Amino acid sequence: MQRDSLLNKKTLNRQLLAVNKEVNNWQRKAQLAMDNDKESLAKAALVEKHKYVDKAAAINEQLTQLSESIEKLQIDTARLNEKMREAKQKQKALITRKQTVSARLKVKTSQNSTKIDDAMMRFEHYEQRIDHLEAQVEAYDLPEKTVSLNEEFADLERDETIENELAELKKSKVA
Numbered sequence: 001m002q003r004d005s006l007l008n009k010k011t012l013n014r015q016l017l018a019v020n021k022e023v024n025n026w027q028r029k030a031q032l033a034m035d036n037d038k039e040s041l042a043k044a045a046l047v048e049k050h051k052y053v054d055k056a057a058a059i060n061e062q063l064t065q066l067s068e069s070i071e072k073l074q075i076d077t078a079r080l081n082e083k084m085r086e087a088k089q090k091q092k093a094l095i096t097r098k099q100t101v102s103a104r105l106k107v108k109t110s111q112n113s114t115k116i117d118d119a120m121m122r123f124e125h126y127e128q129r130i131d132h133l134e135a136q137v138e139a140y141d142l143p144e145k146t147v148s149l150n151e152e153f154a155d156l157e158r159d160e161t162i163e164n165e166l167a168e169l170k171k172s173k174v175a
Helices: 002-035 039-174
Strands: none
Touching: 002 039
16 A cells, blocks of 8 residues: 555656646746747736646645555554564564463473372382282292191101001901
8 A cells, every 4th residue: 555655646746846847838838938028828828827737736635645544554553563562572472472481381291200100119119019028928938838738747657657568457457
């Protein structure tokens, strides 16, 4: 829009130059007619000159309005550029803030993960200690069971010996 306005301003300035040339041309013709005592021709030349003077005034009015519009556009553009700059600064601040929060979250997550890992390691350590204690208890029980097994085998051997002796006694009685 600003480009179109500037283009229109250049066009109007060219038209104004052409109109001013015509004003000067008709003024010169009116002067020439007066110099040659042609008052009616001079009057007609002055009428034409005033038509161009009116055109020049209209073009000057358009130029004034256009210049005001261009000035407003430039002010609006400056404001818009300032708002864009502020928006970019805000965007950079938000990006930095997001990165900071993401980093903090990552740290917190890893800390919590470490806490969970530590808790699991402690749990496993306790489990191993309990397994070790149970193994110790079973180790104390094993000799008793071994003695019991030995006793059972000794009892079986004794019972077998007694059964064998009883069988011999029965044989000797029968015989």
